[in-house]
Amino acid sequence: xxxxxxVDYRVFPAENPNWPELLxxxxxxxxxxxxxxxxxxxxxxxxxxxxxTSKIVGMLFLLVSLVYGSxxxxxxxxxxxxxxxxxxxxxxxxxxxxxxxxVCFQLRMSAAAKAKSA
Numbered sequence: 308x309x310x311x312x313x314v315d316y317r318v319f320p321a322e323n324p325n326w327p328e329l330l331x332x333x334x335x336x337x338x339x340x341x342x343x344x345x346x347x348x349x350x351x352x353x354x355x356x357x358x359x360t361s362k363i364v365g366m367l368f369l370l371v372s373l374v375y376g377s378x379x380x381x382x383x384x385x386x387x388x389x390x391x392x393x394x395x396x397x398x399x400x401x402x403x404x405x406x407x408x409x410v411c412f413q414l415r416m417s418a419a420a421k422a423k424s425a
Contacts, residue, residue: 358420365416372409376402 379402 369413376406
């Protein structure tokens, strides 16, 4: 068995740290973190803008279809009241279909916008 006095303890002097290298690594790591955060922010804004654009396109299509549908419905009502031509039924059907298409398209675009933002 060895005595405690036989154990050889060596003390090694500490090396001086290479401060310029440590500083450059720190700055490099911080720049990578900042770049990643900016890319994440960019992706979030892109998704948000695409969702809002889809909503705006849906609302614009709804507005245009409601205007055209209203014109056809108004034309159908006028022709019905005056019984001038038998086209009133065609105008009413066309106007109803345009309004229905506008509503369906707007609902579809809203659902797509919700799916993108979730």
